[in-house]
Amino acid sequence: VEGEALMLDRSTGDTETVADYLIRRLHNYGIRHIFGVPGDYVLSFFDKLVHTKGIHVINTCDEQGAAFAADAYARVRGLGAVCVTYSVGGFKVLNAIAQAFAEKSPLVLVSGAPGMNERHRNPLLHHKVQDFDTQQRIFEHLTIDSALPSNPDTAMADIDRVLSSAVYYKRPVYLELPRDIVSSEVARTYGYDFPSTPHFHIPDPLRHERFTETDHEALKEALTETLDMINSSSKPVIIAGIEIHRFGLQDKLLELIEKTKIPVASTLLSKSVVDELNPNYVGEYAGNMSRNSVQRYVESSDCVIMIGVFLSHVNFGITHTPVDQSRCIYLSSDEISIRFHNYEDVRFDDFLDELIKADFKYFPPLLPNTINDNSSTSPHKKKMKITSDRLFEILDVTLSDHNIVIADAGDSMLGSIDLTIPIPSRYISSSYYLSMGFAVPASIGAQLANPMLRPIVIVGDGAFQMTGMEVSTMAMFNLNPIIIVLNNGGYRTERAMLDGPFNDIKMWNYSKIPDVVDSGRGFVIETEEEFIDALSESEQTTKAFCLLDVRLDATDASSDLHRLGEAIGRKV
């Protein structure tokens, strides 16, 4: 996929339309796949897309699936795009766009729309609700930038601004294309030019010209304070957040850790942002949902350095008192704070660059496996009924370097705390926004974003029933995720909080879904042995998706979920 050139070559003097320009820019940002469902207001743009070499259209069963897939694509590749029709398509993806906003995923929503020439005298065109601009007004609430390029003369500038906002802020953006503009020729006079490199290339988001430069006096003061705090502490710890991944700062973080030997933890949302076999890695910190040793280590630290962390209550165990602010240094793209005061004119990346160069005192390295003891003994095949805890233990020793783990909300995510992800950024979950139904379509996006990866999806039966039929899209595009359905007959996470018949769902024969979509392989799993065998056979079944129906007791849950349920149950 990399290196494919777009069909259109401006140097040949071809006419370029608004659609051509948008596609060229998306390609330039590294996009090779666009997810969506067509509709009449966006048909001509789909037509342009399928006639563009180097861009593949992935049409999913429902728009929701397309947007979730595009979100995961963005998380893996740096930018994703979903393309839908007006209202009946656009409004279906609002939840996925909200998720991308909440969790900082750079996602471009392209919506078709009635032509500008169809809007005179406000006719009742189909799909229209309220005013013609209602859809854009709604998406303004949940996107960082939006545009309706209604004029070909300014369309290039509109498109450039909106796309760069997505890449800079790591948030979704909205682009509405009136269908009579799609084929309008763009202005030749527009001055902005960019290298038409055929290679995967994302401009450095933190070096964007539209945004504030660091005040170096302020930086100096913040740095001195930070160093004083760290060097006068006896047991500092770094908590590495999801922004490390979103802004591509993994190498800088690693440099800091290697140099200082300060131990590092991740969060629920940022799991796998650090190589989890790194000797300085202590584990996932999630308040009282953490493994005990990790919680003790972090909470007894006298200097907590949070880098790119979302201060969401999920990350900190929901009901748990967060880390004491008087011991905190907080660095993020939004703000830099030391204890109780903020530095507003210091850029996140500039600060990190200087911090790496600073003089630290000697911190003794962690003894091997003192905290992050993930060494599981290889499991024996057993006729034992499978449980959540054992499922994750078995999975942990089965993960390979080519896997990416994608966990849905609930116990799929909580159980994954105990998985060791050996390569950075090989784990995806909606661990803050917690939208059910993300994981199955997300695996489509993740695998297309990096075809070297084989996704392992962990999903509850309730979430699977929302979007799981997108396995049809896997069948259509020859993708091969391994999907593990935690089948316990209902919304297990909610049962832990407050149970009732509303938490019961219809029991499906998930393993028969391959018969419906004429592709894939199904397994029914009752015992540990069957799970081990199914994982092994799935590993060898590379031509299609595999669906493992893991039948758990209705009361079974990971130890983490038990703790969470008790804590939350008091609040509902």
Add this chain to the structure above:
Amino acid sequence: VEGEALMLDRSTGDTETVADYLIRRLHNYGIRHIFGVPGDYVLSFFDKLVHTKGIHVINTCDEQGAAFAADAYARVRGLGAVCVTYSVGGFKVLNAIAQAFAEKSPLVLVSGAPGMNERHRNPLLHHKVQDFDTQQRIFEHLTIDSALPSNPDTAMADIDRVLSSAVYYKRPVYLELPRDIVSSEVARTYGYDFPSTPHFHIPDPLRHERFTETDHEALKEALTETLDMINSSSKPVIIAGIEIHRFGLQDKLLELIEKTKIPVASTLLSKSVVDELNPNYVGEYAGNMSRNSVQRYVESSDCVIMIGVFLSHVNFGITHTPVDQSRCIYLSSDEISIRFHNYEDVRFDDFLDELIKADFKYFPPLLPNTINDNSSTSPHKKKMKITSDRLFEILDVTLSDHNIVIADAGDSMLGSIDLTIPIPSRYISSSYYLSMGFAVPASIGAQLANPMLRPIVIVGDGAFQMTGMEVSTMAMFNLNPIIIVLNNGGYRTERAMLDGPFNDIKMWNYSKIPDVVDSGRGFVIETEEEFIDALSESEQTTKAFCLLDVRLDATDASSDLHRLGEAIGRKV
């Protein structure tokens, strides 16, 4: 279901909470089923619901299905309710709410939310995006009224206002319940009282005290003008729109027709608003998509009386020039217009009441079957490959009095033009908003709203792949719709406009879905004979849903679709 009393009896002096009050009011408006998917912010309200006798919770696979079902419930029963959690639930139903707004369906969205006591200092609670009020702000764009009853003292007034807005305007409303308010006791001092009748009772929406009364001078003038126009015409025709159904004016319309013998047509959206065997019924008028005889009749009329019609371009054939305004009398809940001027102080129902009493000249009745010749000859069983046109012809003679036809967007809807619906309001389709995926979940809502009905769903394969797995909900609640999937391997309506690989979908073995959900019966249909047999066997299979996979040629389409595609294709 009718006649069941709510568990709570205020006369006993029981404490009443905000949740109790809301449930009692919903019950009082005739609601016996609430559709939704639970989540932690709304769990306590679900708990209240399942402990209320007389209210049933119908939990669907995905929130989208719940909202579509509730919309259909509202169309059949006069009010519907969908209940979801904050953001991850709420944002998923935006499209269905938009549809309800566009097509005037009175639907109550109840969303759970973080407690007011959890909102101090704006913490990053899970599911939250932007501000705590972002969800409400978004829904304000697409609802007619909304409230967040954050204070138990005013909660009753908030709830009353919002519910009466839904019933009055026939539009969706938004109600957000912070979870710490659910169990708060409502104010005892609130003065409003309503009869706690256990019977199905919907207050007369057009007699609501909050809205303008008719100016009788204006009414008199409008009536005189209208009568002059009608009595001086030689060939008047009534077009009966969907508001006749929404505002329950079927009997008044019938009275007008019986008295005057003026012929009446319906529209795509209002199909079946008049008994289609009525001798005055001429057929469905849909511009150039109409049957030729109907189009000729309406367009040659010298006085077109539109009653409660949406002036949407779909109703008038999309590309067709609408009826000449100088020959039009237009009566609706929004406005009353005669030719080019409006009467603003005349109420729709008052005008209709007076019109019925007026003196009309003699109009000769239509000769039998001059226009609306729907008499199909009973089809012979044939080995012929089934086609869309034949499918609708066969279905037409099979429909019984206990059926309600629910058609999805596209050819399912266009082909249905030729069905004769013998009983008023036994046809549902999203014929203006045209959202795909409505029909399958809608049949759940329609059947629960009136358990005497057996829905016949007509749905394209593309639309089925969006929401069709809600057959699981049918299995869970012992519902038995008959679902006819028009299986032609893609988005047929779009192929007619502009074709490409984006219109191809994965071919499913729809008849194997019953194996997945362990319920229902599947049929594969290639010939007319097989279709006739499957309909007959489905009729006898009353314990579960039936799924008919009707395999059509990829190029097959109804004659109506061919015309539409040609017309629209020039616009995309």
